[in-house]
Amino acid sequence: MSRVLIVGAGLTGSLCACLLRREMQNKVQIVVWDKARGAGGRMTTSRPPDPSSQSADLGAQYITATPSYFQSHSSFYSELLSSGVLQPFDSLVEGLKHKDGSRDYMTPLGMSSVVKHFLSESGADLFFEHHVTGLYRRGASWEVRRKAGSSEMFDAVVLTMPVAQILQLQGDLGNMLSVQQRQQLDGVVYSSRFAVALFFPPDAVLSFPWSARYVSDNRCICYIAADSRKRNADGPGRGPSLIVHTSVPFGLEHLEEDKEAVQPIILQELQKLLPDLPQPISTKCQKWRYSQVLTSVPDCPGHMTVLKSPPLICGGDAFVHSNFDGCVESALSVLSVLKASL
Structure with missing residues (x-):
C-alpha cells in the first residue's frame, strides 16, 4: 500500500485527498498535514470566543460558478448542493458586477464546510499543527521533516501550500527544480x-x-x-x-x-x-x-511535477487561478500524475 502525504488542508489538498481515495480505494494510505489548528486554509471559518454569536468566514466569502465551469465541474457542484454544503446565494450584494450566466453559492455552515466535506469523504489521516520544514529523498521514498516533531517516510508527497512556503523548504526540493521551474515559481505573485x-x-x-x-x-x-x-x-x-x-x-x-x-x-x-x-x-x-x-505559473498547467519517482508534486491555485474551480482543476491535474506514478 502506497503512503501518500498531502501538505495543506485547504481546498486543493482536501480535493486531492478525496479524489485519490475515490480513484484508488484502499490501495493508498492518505495522510494530510496542516500547520494550522484546523481545516480550511483560505476558506477558513472562525468561531467566536462567545458561543452566543455566529461564526464568520475570514477568507473566501462565496463561490461563483461560470456556465462553462458549472457544466464541466457539474459532479462537484451537484455533490455539494445535494448534501446541503452549498446553497444558492440570492440575497442582496451591493456593487457586485456579474458576467452573464454566472451563479453564486453560499455555505450555510461557513466556507470551511466545503473543505471538511471533501476531507471527510477522503477518509484521510488528518493531522493539524504539523508544520513541514524539509523534504529529503531516501531511495524510493521521501523523508518529510516537520517543526517540533519526528520525521516520517512517504511514497509520494503533494505540496498544496503557497509557493513562497514551498520554496522555503529545506532538503532536496531546491536541487531538483529545473532552472525553468524555479523561474516559474519565483514569478508567482x-x-x-x-x-x-x-x-x-x-x-x-x-x-x-x-x-x-x-x-x-x-x-x-x-x-x-x-x-x-x-x-x-x-x-x-x-x-x-x-x-x-x-x-x-x-x-x-x-x-x-x-x-x-x-x-x-x-x-x-x-x-x-x-x-x-x-x-x-x-x-x-x-x-x-x-x-x-495575481500572477500564476504560465499556461496554468494545474500542477508541477518536481520528481516522477518517488512522486513529488506541487499543486494549488498558483498553478491555475484563485477560485473554487481553479482548485478543482489543480486537484484533477495532480490526480492524473499520482495515478500514473502509483
Whole structure:
C-alpha cells in the first residue's frame, strides 16, 4: 500500500485527498498535514470566543460558478448542493458586477464546510499543527521533516501550500527544480490583505439591508459582509457577525505590521462607513499574506511535477487561478500524475 502525504488542508489538498481515495480505494494510505489548528486554509471559518454569536468566514466569502465551469465541474457542484454544503446565494450584494450566466453559492455552515466535506469523504489521516520544514529523498521514498516533531517516510508527497512556503523548504526540493521551474515559481505573485471579523450579542441589530457590499471609494476597506445574514444564519439566540476585507493596496502598505496594530485603523474606517454599527462583543483580525494569486505559473498547467519517482508534486491555485474551480482543476491535474506514478 502506497503512503501518500498531502501538505495543506485547504481546498486543493482536501480535493486531492478525496479524489485519490475515490480513484484508488484502499490501495493508498492518505495522510494530510496542516500547520494550522484546523481545516480550511483560505476558506477558513472562525468561531467566536462567545458561543452566543455566529461564526464568520475570514477568507473566501462565496463561490461563483461560470456556465462553462458549472457544466464541466457539474459532479462537484451537484455533490455539494445535494448534501446541503452549498446553497444558492440570492440575497442582496451591493456593487457586485456579474458576467452573464454566472451563479453564486453560499455555505450555510461557513466556507470551511466545503473543505471538511471533501476531507471527510477522503477518509484521510488528518493531522493539524504539523508544520513541514524539509523534504529529503531516501531511495524510493521521501523523508518529510516537520517543526517540533519526528520525521516520517512517504511514497509520494503533494505540496498544496503557497509557493513562497514551498520554496522555503529545506532538503532536496531546491536541487531538483529545473532552472525553468524555479523561474516559474519565483514569478508567482499573491495579493495580501487583512480581514476582521466582528461578533455581536444576540440583541444586536444590523440596520442596513444588504448581505454584502463592495466598497469602491475607501482606501482601506473594499468589502463588507453581514456574514451570518449571507448564510441565512440570522435568528433568535445568537448574535450576528460581520466581516471586513481590506483593499490590496492597503494590505501591501501594512503587510509587515502586526495585525494588532492594523486592526484599529480598519475599525476606524468601518465606523465611518457604518456609523450606526452596534458594539461587538469580540473581534478577530487575520493577516492574509497570501490572499489571491495575481500572477500564476504560465499556461496554468494545474500542477508541477518536481520528481516522477518517488512522486513529488506541487499543486494549488498558483498553478491555475484563485477560485473554487481553479482548485478543482489543480486537484484533477495532480490526480492524473499520482495515478500514473502509483
